[in-house]
Amino acid sequence: MKFLSFSLRWVIPVLLFASIWNSPCLLAQDKQLYTLPIHTVEQLLDYFKYKNDGSILVSGHRGGREKGFPENSIQGFENVLVRLPAFFEIDPRLTKDSVIVLMHDATLDRTTTGKGKLSDYTWAELQNVRLKDCGGHVTDCKIPTLEEAIRWSKGKTVINLDKKDVPLEMIVELIKKYRAETHVMVTVHTGAQARYYYDRFPTMMLSAFARNWKEYEDLVISGVPWENMIAYVGYSIDEKNKPIVDKLHAKGVRCMISVAPTHDRLETSEERILNYKAEIDKAPDIIESDIPTEIGEALNL
DSSP states (O other): OOOOOOEEEEOOOOOOOOOSSSSTTOOOTTOEEEEOOOOSHHHHHHHHBOOSSOOOEEEEETTOOBTTBOTTOHHHHHHHHTTSOOEEEEOEEEOTTOOEEEOSSSBSTTTBSOOSBGGGSOTGGGTTOOBBOTTSOBOSOOOOBHHHHHHHHTTTOOEEEOOSSSOHHHHHHHHHHHTOTTTEEEEESSHHHHHHHHHHOTTOOEEEEOSSHHHHHHHHHHTOOGGGEEEEEESSOOTTTHHHHHHHHHTTBOEEEEOTTTGGGSSSHHHHHHHHHHHHTTOOSEEEESOHHHHHHHTTO
16 A cells, blocks of 8 residues: 655644643644645645545544544644644634634533533633543643634645534635635535635635535536545445446545544444454545544554
8 A cells, every 4th residue: 555755844842831631732842743745736736636546645533533632623633743644624613703713513512611502602701611532531722713723734734624604705714814725625515615615716625525426416517626626425435436436536536435433433442443444445545534543553654
């Protein structure tokens, strides 16, 4: 199996306060980050292009949900990047006063020390809230804003913005503000959403749903060039979606599977890695996982 090359960069040490629980949220101090070799839109499009070379990319679902590091946190992203090159699917949502923050759920209870709907809180009211890791342990990490994630990711990785409750025009404004087309991509659930972004950013990468022929044809109708897309085809590659995968490959589109709802939920690391390797044998082009470091282990990265 062949994998894409990557570059290494040193991270400037950042001084943070002592953590609440075993210092889980210190940024990667004095450690090397595996960074993606992307600095132009041409490099972005080329990086995600299907080349039939056996390479597999890793995507951290919700930024990764690993012990000691909360999902949708910059500290969690860096915990992954000290071990392997990856990009990250993250979840923008709106506060009561329309600040875009990273939060998968509409409520605070599962992933933070807060209670109730995120949309009932202003950004200022969230400053005393702390994030929890996947085991429910409270960390010293705060809820990050999307602006913080965009600034942090430049020159390091690519962040893929899922579709939650943020209006598309607000996402467009933020990408324009930071000229972030080289390191921000967006998830689109329909051909209409794909066209909306393409009309405003002709060089933007899109993560599009193509799990069945209806979704595939919707993308065809959109008229968005295939070079601007990766395609999410489901939990695995099987006899049902393999014809779609073949069509997409013929158009130069990488196909992504997600093991977050399936193998990531197995009880032990040994079980998970065994099942990840079974998926690797089916030759997906991208594997999305809550536990990207274990995917890296299964890929021998």
